[in-house]
Amino acid sequence: MDKMDYFLEIYGALPRAGPGSNECTKRAFGLMKDIPESPRILDIGCGPGVQTVELLKLSGGKVLALDFLPLMIERTKSNAEIAKVSKRLEVLQQDMNQMAFPPNSFDVIWSEGAIYNLGFENGLRKIKNFVKPGGYVAVSEAVWLKPNPPDSLVDFWKQYPEIDNVDNKLAVIDSLDYQQVEHFVLPDDTWIAEYYAPMEDLIARKEKEWSAIPEAMEVLKEAVNEIEFFRKYSSYYGYVFFVMRYPDA
Numbered sequence: 001m002d003k004m005d006y007f008l009e010i011y012g013a014l015p016r017a018g019p020g021s022n023e024c025t026k027r028a029f030g031l032m033k034d035i036p037e038s039p040r041i042l043d044i045g046c047g048p049g050v051q052t053v054e055l056l057k058l059s060g061g062k063v064l065a066l067d068f069l070p071l072m073i074e075r076t077k078s079n080a081e082i083a084k085v086s087k088r089l090e091v092l093q094q095d096m097n098q099m100a101f102p103p104n105s106f107d108v109i110w111s112e113g114a115i116y117n118l119g120f121e122n123g124l125r126k127i128k129n130f131v132k133p134g135g136y137v138a139v140s141e142a143v144w145l146k147p148n149p150p151d152s153l154v155d156f157w158k159q160y161p162e163i164d165n166v167d168n169k170l171a172v173i174d175s176l177d178y179q180q181v182e183h184f185v186l187p188d189d190t191w192i193a194e195y196y197a198p199m200e201d202l203i204a205r206k207e208k209e210w211s212a213i214p215e216a217m218e219v220l221k222e223a224v225n226e227i228e229f230f231r232k233y234s235s236y237y238g239y240v241f242f243v244m245r246y247p248d249a
């Protein structure tokens with residue numbers, strides 16, 4: 001096993017693969033007015049599919065869940081089966097960089113905690129090729145919530161150089177000719193309940209088992225570090241849900 005395998009044993013086993021909650025998915029979806037009765041939705045970077053299932057329940061439409069990891073596709077399918085909504089689920093195991101759908105394919109395009117893999121601006125530009133005019137886009141993205149973060153925190157976030165403040169993210173949305181609908185900060189408990197709390201339990205279980213495997217211990221150390229940064233500095237950063245509309249021509 002290499003470091004990625006150990007990484008997936010932690011991050012791939014959590015209820016969600018990032019901060020979020022059904023309440024936030026519902027709030028963002030509720031901002032989308034005048035969508036068809038059975039919308040066609042693309043969920044980019046679906047992870048274990050918690051928000052995919054919620055979208056299937058909320059929309060009554062079809063959701064195409066895309067992720068490049070087979071593990072995540074399997075977990076999404078299984079979660080949809082458990083929730084008895086799998087008939088309306090389609091899945092696609094694909095690198096999001098390779099997405100190539102015909103124009104006007106989707107009424108709604110969704111991405112919770114995953115658009116950063118394309119880059120915020122690049123991703124929103126790409127999505128414009130597939131969303132219908134008058135359709136909606138909702139993405140959650142890491143942002144600075146207040147100025148002057150401590151140096152150690154800035155260093156930590158260097159792994160994601162596109163982190164920026166909300167105004168600059170909104171300026172990107174405007175520059176791509178989307179209409180802003182609304183944005184809101186994900187509450188701190190959305191980082192904990194289905195993400196950091198189960199992660200801490202898993203770390204505690206794996207510490208002994210992996211104690212003689214340096215690359216596995218490195219994964220655990222990085223996870224502990226990430227949680228410590230959150231505990232100390234979550235007032236400086238967070239995830240913001242941005243909901244926007246691609247205007248009718």
Ligand SMILES: C[S@@+](CC[C@H](N)C(=O)[O-])C[C@H]1O[C@@H](n2cnc3c(N)ncnc32)[C@H](O)[C@@H]1O
Pocket residue numbers: 016017018019020044045046047048049050051066067068069072094095096097111112113114117
């Ligand atoms: C932080 S997780 C968020 C998952 C899920 N939306 C959630 O909130 O629980 C990011 C997801 O994007 C997927 N991903 C990362 N890079 C990708 C890529 N290039 N193409 C497709 N999926 C990717 C990962 O496998 C992971 O499931």
